[in-house]
Amino acid sequence: xxxxxxxxxxxxxxxxxxxxxxxxxxxxxxxxxxxxxxxxxxxxxxxxxxxxxxxxxxxxxxxxxxxxxxxxxxxxxxxxxxxxxxxxxxxxxxxxxxxxxxxxxxxxxxxxxxxxxxxxxxxxxxxxxxxxxxxxxxxxxxxxxxxxxxxxxxxxxxxxxxxxxxxxxxxxxxxxxxxxxxxxxxxxxxxxxxxxxxxxxxxxxxxxxxxxxxxxxxxxxxxxxxxxxxxxxxxxxxxxxxxxxxxxxxxxxxxxxxxxxxxxxxxxxxxxxxxxxxxxxx
Numbered sequence: 001x002x003x004x005x006x007x008x009x010x011x012x013x014x015x016x017x018x019x020x021x022x023x024x025x026x027x028x029x030x031x032x033x034x035x036x037x038x039x040x041x042x043x044x045x046x047x048x049x050x051x052x053x054x055x056x057x058x059x060x061x062x063x064x065x066x067x068x069x070x071x072x073x074x075x076x077x078x079x080x081x082x083x084x085x086x087x088x089x090x091x092x093x094x095x096x097x098x099x100x101x102x103x104x105x106x107x108x109x110x111x112x113x114x115x116x117x118x119x120x121x122x123x124x125x126x127x128x129x130x131x132x133x134x135x136x137x138x139x140x141x142x143x144x145x146x147x148x149x150x151x152x153x154x155x156x157x158x159x160x161x162x163x164x165x166x167x168x169x170x171x172x173x174x175x176x177x178x179x180x181x182x183x184x185x186x187x188x189x190x191x192x193x194x195x196x197x198x199x200x201x202x203x204x205x206x207x208x209x210x211x212x213x214x215x216x217x218x219x220x221x222x223x224x225x226x227x228x229x230x231x232x233x234x235x236x237x238x239x240x241x242x243x244x245x246x247x248x249x250x251x252x253x254x255x256x257x258x259x260x261x262x263x264x265x266x267x268x269x270x271x272x273x274x275x276x277x278x279x280x281x282x
Contacts, residue, residue: 010090130187180247
């Protein structure tokens with residue numbers, strides 16, 4: 001990855017930070033995104049020291065704001081006229097229904113609309129320098145989920161954090177499928193992955209029922225390390241084995257079959273059109 005330019009969203013903690021380190025030691029130039037500027041500066045300083053790679057920069061943006069996503073894209077294009085890898089890793093889970101600064105349900109906004117818009121804004125840069133790769137972190141939580149097209153903002157049903165999260169992770173896979181089709185004939189590929197159940201701070205502040213909290217706490221004892229969870233991210237971002245591979249869903253560095261709902265191209269196209277409308281692009 002020497003002389004390759006990699007953008008990693010949500011790269012200041014957990015899987016994203018572990019992936020950033022894995023790419024940094026391969027010699028990549030890294031542009032690491034995070035929401036918290038203090039945490040970001042500390043994370044980048046640590047990454048530089050641990051990896052011995054000085055070419056790592058922190059960029060701040062709040063993914064609950066489409067204006068901030070647009071600002072981030074503009075800064076990225078200014079700092080990196082060529083981007084070889086875009087890792088859409090930032091995400092969240094929210095215990096109560098809240099809305100983004102643009103009035104969108106927060107889970108859908110942060111986990112899907114923000115990376116959808118950022119990828120769209122960076123596509124010309126990715127195409128101009130090809131071959132380039134777009135890697136999106138999804139989750140096994142997409143299984144059993146569906147895209148509630150009649151209630152994308154979760155206003156009519158009782159809000160469930162896990163249901164909203166599962167739908168957003170399904171959206172990640174459908175986005176990857178639709179994007180891969182649009183990228184045919186270019187030198188840019190799009191893939192997504194399940195990192196496994198990883199022991200991070202993710203979801204720690206989410207309100208859970210006592211039973212679910214007990215189950216979650218027990219399962220966390222057997223969870224993967226962030227480094228293990230990042231292996232497939234690093235693989236899809238850097239391995240020659242997946243050069244030219246596009247549209248797939250991976251787990252443990254191997255193709256894996258997603259749910260039937262995640263293979264619904266009609267739903268993928270409908271989601272794409274709805275997403276364009278919601279982020280305000282033609």
